[in-house]
Amino acid sequence: MVLLVLGCLLQVSAFQIQGKIDNKNIGLLKHQDIKLRVVGSDQSEKVGFADAYGQFNIYVAKPGSYKIELFHRNFFFDPVLVDVQSEEALEANPNKKQISAYMYKTKDASKGVRLVYPLQLEPSHIIRYFDIEEPFNPLVFIKDPYFMMIGFGIMMTYMMKAVPKDEMEEYQKQQSDQLKSCQPQ
Missing domain, CATH: 2.60.40.10 (Immunoglobulins)
Known part of the structure; x- marks a missing residue:
């Protein structure tokens, strides 16, 4: 009360x-x-x-x-x-x-x-006080032209070592024969 x-x-x-x-x-x-x-x-x-x-x-x-x-x-x-x-x-x-x-x-x-x-x-x-950092992405490096050029060279070096020498000599012989046939006489 x-x-x-x-x-x-x-x-x-x-x-x-x-x-x-x-x-x-x-x-x-x-x-x-x-x-x-x-x-x-x-x-x-x-x-x-x-x-x-x-x-x-x-x-x-x-x-x-x-x-x-x-x-x-x-x-x-x-x-x-x-x-x-x-x-x-x-x-x-x-x-x-x-x-x-x-x-x-x-x-x-x-x-x-x-x-x-x-x-x-x-x-x-x-409000953005700081830029948001992008996470690490390895695809960015793969798409880089410099990386592609060096990567292609390294890949070809290892592939050329994997080809047998007999096949390589035969291929070079075929190439030289084709060049001789293409030259004017």
Whole structure:
């Protein structure tokens, strides 16, 4: 009973920021690996994660501006600025929406292009700090013309040693006879 009374007395209204992360069928982008960080205008910080479908809900205690940053080890997401209006501000101006989102301009720390709400976030580019090293492939050496030339020479040297001397002398005799018959007289 005491908890119920305390709960009613300490009732705090919270605002919900919601959105979805679209992975565009990118196999490397797993929703579970994405970390969300919400930074308030008073420098308060919250950390959250997306569910298996890429959806997230972040609860903030008071109205104000919040910057949402998404972190992934392979992809970069542009930060988003979300403005949460209080109930009093909405009553004064009923045409405004309670939550509005904008792209965050990092150069001058201001609002950029307006975004749809609930948020639909997607990676802007792939992060590659290092080039991926290709595994060792011996076929690369076999296709090299220099290797082919030397390999052919070595192969012919061993094949010539394998031919019997009698056959070789007979073949040379046939060649010389053919050359004599081809020469004009």
